[in-house]
Amino acid sequence: xxxxxxxxxxxxxxxxxxxxxxxxxxxxxQGLRKALQMAPKEVCELVKMSGLRGxxxxxxxxxxxxxxxxxxxxxxxxxxxxxxxxxxGTYKDRQLLLADPHQLVEGMAIAAYAMQxxxxxxxxxxxxxxxxxxxxxxxxxxxxxxxxGKNILGSGFDVELHVHRSAGRYILGEETSLxxxxxxxxxxxxxKPPFPAQRGLFGRPTNVNNVETLATVPHIVNHGQIWFxxxxxxxxxxxxxxxxxxxxxxxxxxxELPLGITLREVVEDFGGGVRGGKKFKACLPGGxxxxxxxxxxxxxxxDFNPLEEVKSRLGTAGVTVFDENTCMVAxxxxxxxxxxxxSCGWCTPCRDGLATISWLLDRIEFGQANEDDLAxxxxxxxxIRGRSxxxxxxxxxxxxxxxxxxxxxxxxxxxxxxxxxxx
Amino acid sequence: MKELLPQTEIDxxxxxxxxxAHPHELIVDLLRAIQAHSGWVPDDGxxxxxxxxxxxxxxxxxxxxxxxxxxxxxxGRRVIHVCDSICCWSNxxxxxxxxxxxxxxxxxxxxxxxxxxxxLPTCCLGACGDAPAMMIGLTTYGRLTPEKIDETLAxxxxxIAAEEPQ
Numbered sequence: 001x002x003x004x005x006x007x008x009x010x011x012x013x014x015x016x017x018x019x020x021x022x023x024x025x026x027x028x029x030q031g032l033r034k035a036l037q038m039a040p041k042e043v044c045e046l047v048k049m050s051g052l053r054g055x056x057x058x059x060x061x062x063x064x065x066x067x068x069x070x071x072x073x074x075x076x077x078x079x080x081x082x083x084x085x086x087x088x089g090t091y092k093d094r095q096l097l098l099a100d101p102h103q104l105v106e107g108m109a110i111a112a113y114a115m116q117x118x119x120x121x122x123x124x125x126x127x128x129x130x131x132x133x134x135x136x137x138x139x140x141x142x143x144x145x146x147x148x149g150k151n152i153l154g155s156g157f158d159v160e161l162h163v164h165r166s167a168g169r170y171i172l173g174e175e176t177s178l179x180x181x182x183x184x185x186x187x188x189x190x191x192k193p194p195f196p197a198q199r200g201l202f203g204r205p206t207n208v209n210n211v212e213t214l215a216t217v218p219h220i221v222n223h224g225q226i227w228f229x230x231x232x233x234x235x236x237x238x239x240x241x242x243x244x245x246x247x248x249x250x251x252x253x254x255x256e257l258p259l260g261i262t263l264r265e266v267v268e269d270f271g272g273g274v275r276g277g278k279k280f281k282a283c284l285p286g287g288x289x290x291x292x293x294x295x296x297x298x299x300x301x302x303d304f305n306p307l308e309e310v311k312s313r314l315g316t317a318g319v320t321v322f323d324e325n326t327c328m329v330a331x332x333x334x335x336x337x338x339x340x341x342x343s344c345g346w347c348t349p350c351r352d353g354l355a356t357i358s359w360l361l362d363r364i365e366f367g368q369a370n371e372d373d374l375a376x377x378x379x380x381x382x383x384i385r386g387r388s389x390x391x392x393x394x395x396x397x398x399x400x401x402x403x404x405x406x407x408x409x410x411x412x413x414x415x416x417x418x419x420x421x422x423x
Numbered sequence: 424m425k426e427l428l429p430q431t432e433i434d435x436x437x438x439x440x441x442x443x444a445h446p447h448e449l450i451v452d453l454l455r456a457i458q459a460h461s462g463w464v465p466d467d468g469x470x471x472x473x474x475x476x477x478x479x480x481x482x483x484x485x486x487x488x489x490x491x492x493x494x495x496x497x498x499g500r501r502v503i504h505v506c507d508s509i510c511c512w513s514n515x516x517x518x519x520x521x522x523x524x525x526x527x528x529x530x531x532x533x534x535x536x537x538x539x540x541x542x543l544p545t546c547c548l549g550a551c552g553d554a555p556a557m558m559i560g561l562t563t564y565g566r567l568t569p570e571k572i573d574e575t576l577a578x579x580x581x582x583i584a585a586e587e588p589q
Contacts, residue, residue, distance in 0.1 A: 246513075
């Protein structure tokens, strides 16, 4: 059914894990061999030219991030894989690691070489014990085969990888919080600057990338930047992306699709349309922190820049769809409760602001609000945005801001009727 | 009372801590090991962690209390985390949480009188394609229905009955 070129999911068989012999048969570790023939800077340059942007939510250009890394600095340097994947609606990295975990291991070996970082950590969330076991197995196989360890493939480069199993909390997905978590410190976020590339894990230069981002790297090294660019339907973009579908769709599955595919195609062709023949009302295009899209956005390209042009974000490309019977106040209330509960409490805008928004959304949803509450809600959004210590509260404002912008009439309807019109 | 962690495991953590530059990085691992063995982390577990790794008890406590999957209060033999985030919410998470509460006869955050189950709400489990979902211990269960929950609880009850008492 999915006729688009497959890269990360090419050999995936749901329910099974590809081990080293099969991975090698599929061309595995050829990217690493090729990379080790290049100078580290050339690998960085290739990734930069490929146009790869981070797949973990922020979409920062990966090669540019790598080029900031002080590869020449002596002493310990770290590469960290962010496998926290705790943004509601996001489950793509889990599918990748369950199906074909060597892609991550190879990608990390290449990235480590490109940045001359000899120690790698793979940070995995508590709920992903299934992934942790498979990644550990892949590391063990790769070490035995000489793809990890001392003098890998005779290159003179040493790299070791470790798995860190976390113990909950969404904030750990924020990279500096994650570094504190790895160090065994209380995982509140750190202030930036200094950025992790200057002072990261244990105070040393550290680069943090998402699972999918790193797993894409071997394919870029293998097939080149032109090939990678041509994978995308949007000529200004590059590559495929894992889309995890959820909510009120007929098929809530994870698909590898080209960047630039329209929302309509994702929802109708891959998601099988809205369940029960109902109408599409709205969706989160890329996880809980991305502003809603509505039916008028069906022809927007699912890609970084096109989604920013309609005031949303690609995020993690976890698409959660809501049907026509969904109360958007109630949906936003649920999303905000998540962020409020997961706030680490470090800064006031997040700790108190998100709680205040929860209180206001409760009032609106349960018919106790007046128009002053709506004004206060807008005021809170304005005052939280840009004022929190880390990106958590900023992300939390995504759906709240979109609720006020796109569904103000629905909020007013709650206020006028003195109850939720969907109940 | 049963030991918090077998001596062999304590020794192994001690050896690992001595071999690395930053023993703090083992705090979460050791807390998880104690929890896996003892069910939760009592005050003595915090002290044992501090002593084993050569760090301060407060440094362990500030880590232990941050994470929602480290239990600093006694829990039942099985901890059920039921997801209440958006994808499960849009697929009937309320009905699932309600059914669990009815079947177990407890509210969210409570433990059954026989000490078998603790029921906790949790954020997204990364099983959004299989919503609604819950996790028991480290195992995720998706596409939940009241019937599937009843079967799962019965299986867990039988497994608990076959285990040594704690």
